[in-house]
Amino acid sequence: MFFFRSYFLKPYSILIFCFLLSVNFFIPIQTLFSEPNKEVLISSNNAKFDQNLGIILLNENVILKLNNLTFKSDEMKLFFDNSDAIDDNFSNLKKIIAKGNVLFEREKETIKSDLVSFSPKENKITITGNVKVVKGKNVGFTSDLLEINLKNEFLN
Amino acid sequence: MIMIFFVSTNSDFETTSLVETKDFNIGSEGDFFLVDNAKLSGSNKLGNSFNIKAYKINQINNKLPIISGSKITGDINISSKIHIQIKAKIAEINTKSNVLKLFGGFQIINEKYKLIGKEIFFDLKKNTITSDQPLTFLFSKGEIQGGKLQIINSENKENDLLFLINDGVKIKYLL
Numbered sequence: 001m002f003f004f005r006s007y008f009l010k011p012y013s014i015l016i017f018c019f020l021l022s023v024n025f026f027i028p029i030q031t032l033f034s035e036p037n038k039e040v041l042i043s044s045n046n047a048k049f050d051q052n053l054g055i056i057l058l059n060e061n062v063i064l065k066l067n068n069l070t071f072k073s074d075e076m077k078l079f080f081d082n083s084d085a086i087d088d089n090f091s092n093l094k095k096i097i098a099k100g101n102v103l104f105e106r107e108k109e110t111i112k113s114d115l116v117s118f119s120p121k122e123n124k125i126t127i128t129g130n131v132k133v134v135k136g137k138n139v140g141f142t143s144d145l146l147e148i149n150l151k152n153e154f155l156n
Numbered sequence: 157m158i159m160i161f162f163v164s165t166n167s168d169f170e171t172t173s174l175v176e177t178k179d180f181n182i183g184s185e186g187d188f189f190l191v192d193n194a195k196l197s198g199s200n201k202l203g204n205s206f207n208i209k210a211y212k213i214n215q216i217n218n219k220l221p222i223i224s225g226s227k228i229t230g231d232i233n234i235s236s237k238i239h240i241q242i243k244a245k246i247a248e249i250n251t252k253s254n255v256l257k258l259f260g261g262f263q264i265i266n267e268k269y270k271l272i273g274k275e276i277f278f279d280l281k282k283n284t285i286t287s288d289q290p291l292t293f294l295f296s297k298g299e300i301q302g303g304k305l306q307i308i309n310s311e312n313k314e315n316d317l318l319f320l321i322n323d324g325v326k327i328k329y330l331l
Contacts, residue, residue: 039298042327047302051268052316056300058325066331078327091296093329120331 040093040120041065044076054080064096068107071116074100095119102127110134111146123150196225196249204280206232206256208247223249228258232278234285234309238317241265254281269295276305284308298329 045060056078064071076099081092096118104111104127114129127146134140194213199205210225228244245260256278264271273291285307293300303323310316 038331040327040329040331042325042329044325045322047300047319047321047325047327049300049319049321050310050316051319052310056327058327093297093331 038066042076042078056080062098064098070103070105071096071098071118072101072103072105073098073116093120108136113146124148125150194225196223196230198249198251198280200254200280204232204234204283206230206278206280208242210247223251225249232256234278234283234317239266253279255279269293273305298327301326 042058042062042064044058044062047056047058049056058076058078060074062071062073062076064076077097078093079095079097081094098116098118100114102113102116104113104116104125111127111134112130112132113127115127117126117128118124125148127148128144131143131146132140133143133146194210195208196210196213197205197207208225208228208230211227213223213225225247226245228242228247230242231239232242233239242258242262242264244258244262246258248257248259249255250257257275258278259275262273262276264276271291271293273287274289276285276287276289276291278285285305287305290301290303291305293302300321302321302325304321306320306322308318308320310318
């Protein structure tokens with residue numbers, strides 16, 4: 001108590017305290033210590049994007065890489081938040097949908113399917129249509145629907 | 157004194173290549189011109205227009221339809237509501253075909269992205285923008301690299317642009 005009282009009696013200490021308070025207000029501590037941003041790399045033969053709708057459609061030999069995940073497909077759509085704000089067209093990737101001969105590879109796991117939907121915000125992957133999971137050389141199973149939560153590594 | 161004159165070979169382009177300058181030189185035989193610190197502007201019935209400042213402009217091969225300019229900055233309106241800013245080392249304006257070519261390194265700046273490349277064509281008659289050279293879109297969270305580009309007006313919406321990228325696409329995006 002005495003320490004606090006004597007500390008705040010000094011004018012420069014009050015200034016430092018106010019500065020630290022304002023720094024924490026404008027730059028939350030959480031962001032200072034959070035993970036660095038993840039980079040998605042996508043390549044394809046062709047692409048078409050609609051500026052107003054905020055949709056990029058990629059065709060032929062589409063490959064997406066994110067950390068240890070690789071998606072390969074015939075077609076891929078990137079959906080951005082359709083915001084009217086200036087500079088906001090490509091600032092918020094909402095969803096990625098891969099369609100046609102989709103191959104999802106992760107370490108020793110390979111999943112084939114017709115369609116994969118990936119939501120970067122929720123860190124969730126939904127795999128549908130003729131899902132075939134192969135782990136290692138001989139272990140595997142088939143399903144119609146598979147959900148992977150990348151945050152908690154849940155398989156549903 | 158500021159001099160203003162028109163360079164036009166096509167009736168569709170009502171005020172094509174209006175040139176404003178303080179310095180105008182005509183060759184001794186009258187078939188050559190060179191303009192320093194010029195402003196070029198043009199507009200057509202479709203609502204397309206351009207307004208370009210050039211350090212120097214001159215004819216190419218002493219023929220009037222093609223005017224060349226160096227150190228280019230300016231604005232282009234593609235349709236009435238789509239507005240872009242341009243920067244380029246060299247520009248060529250063909251007043252007959254209404255094609256503006258930027259080359260030797262260009263930048264197109266929009267409020268949403270910046271497009272950089274080596275060469276690009278604005279066909280103000282057909283309302284298209286094309287490039288056969290590799291180019292890069294830069295935006296706040298990443299970039300898109302493409303081999304060839306064609307920008308056309310969307311059939312669904314009047315003021316919507318469709319970007320068609322061919323010959324290889326690479327996207328880098330920061331989540």
